[in-house]
Each structure stands twice: as C-alpha cells, then as structure tokens.
Amino acid sequence: METPKSRELPVVVVEQIVPSKVCFACDVCCRFPEQDSALRPYFTKEEIRAAVARGLSPDAFPDHAGSKVAVVPHGEGYRCPAFDPQTGHCGIYEDRPLDCRLYPVAVMWDHAHSAVVMGWDSKCPFIRDNLDSPESRAYVERIAALLESKESVKVLACNSQLIGLFQDDVIVLRRLDRLTDTLRSSTSFER
Ligand code: SF4
Numbered sequence: 001m002e003t004p005k006s007r008e009l010p011v012v013v014v015e016q017i018v019p020s021k022v023c024f025a026c027d028v029c030c031r032f033p034e035q036d037s038a039l040r041p042y043f044t045k046e047e048i049r050a051a052v053a054r055g056l057s058p059d060a061f062p063d064h065a066g067s068k069v070a071v072v073p074h075g076e077g078y079r080c081p082a083f084d085p086q087t088g089h090c091g092i093y094e095d096r097p098l099d100c101r102l103y104p105v106a107v108m109w110d111h112a113h114s115a116v117v118m119g120w121d122s123k124c125p126f127i128r129d130n131l132d133s134p135e136s137r138a139y140v141e142r143i144a145a146l147l148e149s150k151e152s153v154k155v156l157a158c159n160s161q162l163i164g165l166f167q168d169d170v171i172v173l174r175r176l177d178r179l180t181d182t183l184r185s186s187t188s189f190e191r
Contacts, residue, residue: 009155011046014101014146017139018126020093028123029103030083030090032071040068041080041099042161050095056082066159098155099162105143107156107176108164116163116180118147119170131171140173148178157182 016023023029032040043051048061060081061067071078074085082092090096104124110117118140120127130136146152156162156179163183 009044009046009158010151011044011050012098012146012152012155014098014143015139016101016103017130017136018104018124022126024088026125028125029100030080031074031077032079033077035071035078037071037078038164040071041097042066042068042159043097043099044155044159044162047095047097051082051092051097054092054095056092066161068161102143105140106164106167106170107147107162107179108170109166110172110175111166111168113166114180116176116183117172118144118174118176119172121167122169122171144174144176147176153179153182157186 043061044066045064048058048064048066051060052058058064060070062070069080069082072081074083079085080090082090082096084091090100104121104127105118106121107116107118109115120131122128127136147156160183163179
C-alpha cells in the first residue's frame with residue numbers, strides 16, 4: 001500500500017524575489033551560527049534526489065524521505081554543504097529546494113499555533129529595503145496563490161518541517177487557510 005513516505009510528489013518551483021547577485025553578495029544566507037539551527041533548509045525527498053544527482057553527498061541528509069540539511073563547520077559557525085565559500089555561490093542553485101527559493105518568505109505557524117501564515121523574514125537585508133515596493137506587493141500575491149494551490153498544499157502538508165515555528169522577527173502578511181485546513185483535517189500527510 002502506498003504510504004505518505006513512498007508517495008511521489010512534485011517539486012514546487014517558485015520564482016525568487018531577491019536577485020541572485022544580491023544573495024551572493026550577502027553574508028546572511030546559507031550560513032548558520034549553530035549546527036542545529038532551525039533556519040537550515042529543508043529538502044523534500046524529491047529535492048534530496050536532485051541535490052545528490054548534482055553532486056551533494058547523500059550523507060548531507062539524515063533522512064532521505066525529507067530532512068533539514070546537515071551543515072558543516074565554517075569559520076566560527078556552520079554552512080550549508082552546497083554553499084561554496086570560495087565563490088559565495090550555491091553549488092546546486094538550479095536545483096535548490098523550495099525552502100531556499102521561498103526565502104525571504106517564511107511559512108510558519110502563528111503565535112497561537114492555530115493557523116499557518118506567510119510573512120517576510122526581516123533578517124533579509126534586501127526585503128527590509130523593499131518591503132512596500134509595488135514589486136514586493138505583487139510578489140506576495142503570486143506566492144500566496146501558489147502556496148495555496150492544490151499541488152503546493154500537498155507538498156507542504158507531506159513535508160511539515162517546511163512549516164516553521166513562530167518567529168517574532170517575521171512580518172506576517174497573511175494566513176494560508178487552505179494549508180491550515182488541510183493540516184488540521186488530516187494527520188496522514190505527516191512525514
Ligand atoms: S541549498 Fe544553496 S541556496 Fe540553499 S542554503 Fe544551501 S547553498 Fe544556500
């Protein structure tokens with residue numbers, strides 16, 4: 001019988017609002033102060049397969065059914081193993097996971113843990129400077145619609161680690177009602 005773990009899911013590809021050249025020049029992303037940082041990117045089973053095909057070690061993923069990446073020592077902290085410290089680039093950029101593509105959009109539970117919301121992570125310097133631009137507002141509309149699509153809801157519900165815990169430095173933009181209702185109505189999606 002098919003189980004949630006064995007189910008094949010689509011890879012959700014979203015456009016990224018921060019231009020790649022801005023990301024590559026920034027020292028916020030892809031590096032983490034702690035080995036168990038909650039901000040380490042999560043890869044779905046399908047994204048792990050694509051990352052390994054691009055040369056990332058299978059050992060970078062503690063659970064091949066979907067897991068946060070295992071970071072490696074870097075200076076006084078840690079970095080994603082896909083991050084190349086020489087070039088400052090992502091070594092799997094074309095196949096980076098949804099978690100990385102979405103950033104600085106955060107998908108997380110609200111403070112009361114009663115609804116899933118999306119918001120801007122104010123730690124991103126680019127978005128701090130572009131919070132209210134017409135481009136940012138239009139992007140929010142497109143991404144909210146994509147996150148509430150049937151396909152995305154299925155992927156997020158089956159990979160619940162993509163939904164973070166509440167962070168008070170995230171500027172909440174809106175509730176994701178379809179995703180919330182799906183998570184509430186079915187625990188069979190849990191991985
Ligand atoms: S997968 Fe690429 S973009 Fe994502 S954290 Fe790792 S190096 Fe950065």
